Amino acid sequence: MSTFYFIAFLSIFFAILVITARNPVHSILYLVLTFFTFTIHYILLNAQFLAIVNFIVYMGAILVLFLYTLMLMNLNKDNEPMKSNIVKIAAVFGGGCLLVTVVASLKTMTVSEPVVLQNPDLGLVKNLGKVLFNEFLLPFEVSSLLLLSAMVGAVLLATKDKQPKTI
Amino acid sequence: MESFTNAIQSVPLNHYILLSAIIFTIGVIGVLLRRNAIIIFMSVELMLNAVNLLLTAFSVYRGDAAGQVFVFFIMALAAAEVAIGLAIIVMIYRNTNSLDINVLNRLKW
Numbered sequence: 001m002s003t004f005y006f007i008a009f010l011s012i013f014f015a016i017l018v019i020t021a022r023n024p025v026h027s028i029l030y031l032v033l034t035f036f037t038f039t040i041h042y043i044l045l046n047a048q049f050l051a052i053v054n055f056i057v058y059m060g061a062i063l064v065l066f067l068y069t070l071m072l073m074n075l076n077k078d079n080e081p082m083k084s085n086i087v088k089i090a091a092v093f094g095g096g097c098l099l100v101t102v103v104a105s106l107k108t109m110t111v112s113e114p115v116v117l118q119n120p121d122l123g124l125v126k127n128l129g130k131v132l133f134n135e136f137l138l139p140f141e142v143s144s145l146l147l148l149s150a151m152v153g154a155v156l157l158a159t160k161d162k163q164p165k166t167i
Numbered sequence: 168m169e170s171f172t173n174a175i176q177s178v179p180l181n182h183y184i185l186l187s188a189i190i191f192t193i194g195v196i197g198v199l200l201r202r203n204a205i206i207i208f209m210s211v212e213l214m215l216n217a218v219n220l221l222l223t224a225f226s227v228y229r230g231d232a233a234g235q236v237f238v239f240f241i242m243a244l245a246a247a248e249v250a251i252g253l254a255i256i257v258m259i260y261r262n263t264n265s266l267d268i269n270v271l272n273r274l275k276w
Binding site: 024038072090102119122127149 | 178179180181182183184185186188189190191192193194195196197199200201203205206208209210212213216219220223224226227228230232233235236238239240242243244245246247248249250251253254255256257258260261266
């Protein structure tokens with residue numbers, strides 16, 4: 001039980017560091033740590049397939065993509081522009097209002113039963129694969145189309161125009 | 168693995184919702200606070216992850232595997248979104264030579 005609270009504290013701590021770090025590279029590295037704590041959360045929930053996918057896709061693919069883009073931009077200078085103090089206070093105030101609203105609406109629910117794992121092999125690959133390829137077969141195929149179009153779009157957007165447009 | 172799953176036996180569902188709400192709020196604050204386009208993007212990733220964790224917790228709570236399949240789809244969508252978004256950011260950087268989103272105020276009417 002205390003493991004969950006410790007990991008939850010670490011998640012919140014690293015998430016705050018992500019948005020407050022001055023250097024974008026540090027920010028990305030803190031994001032890696034945040035995603036790692038999320039992986040531990042998935043393992044605690046016995047969602048082993050999601051833990052592995054989170055580890056590979058988020059910490060592997062997405063974060064490498066972020067770092068690579070940042071390396072392309074070469075903005076290691078520390079004089080990154082920050083917003084004015086009024087905007088900062090307004091941003092934190094607005095986010096706090098959102099949090100208070102969500103938590104207050106949670107208070108009226110008052111159901112606080114513990115999360116109990118009824119079926120121990122719920123999050124295993126075997127079980128999830130059966131659900132994915134029976135009920136969710138069409139969304140699965142559509143997501144492959146989504147990935148293909150994203151790849152084409154990324155290549156199209158990131159390539160430089162050789163000649164200026166004539167129109 | 169048995170000891171791991173026993174560790175969560177007594178965590179109330181409310182605390183999972185609370186944790187997700189806090190992480191989501193941090194993401195929202197990050198979007199509002201920063202001017203660097205990449206960090207805004209990372210805050211969006213943080214929000215997506217908070218929702219993923221909440222879906223998994225609900226899935227385990229109800230004993231229904233559909234929630235975890237949704238998380239899988241969200242992860243595929245996040246990968247596509249990151250590829251497109253970073254391509255757009257690279258294009259913006261080529262045109263304006265900065266990542267400051269305040270440079271982009273020409274998009275305003």
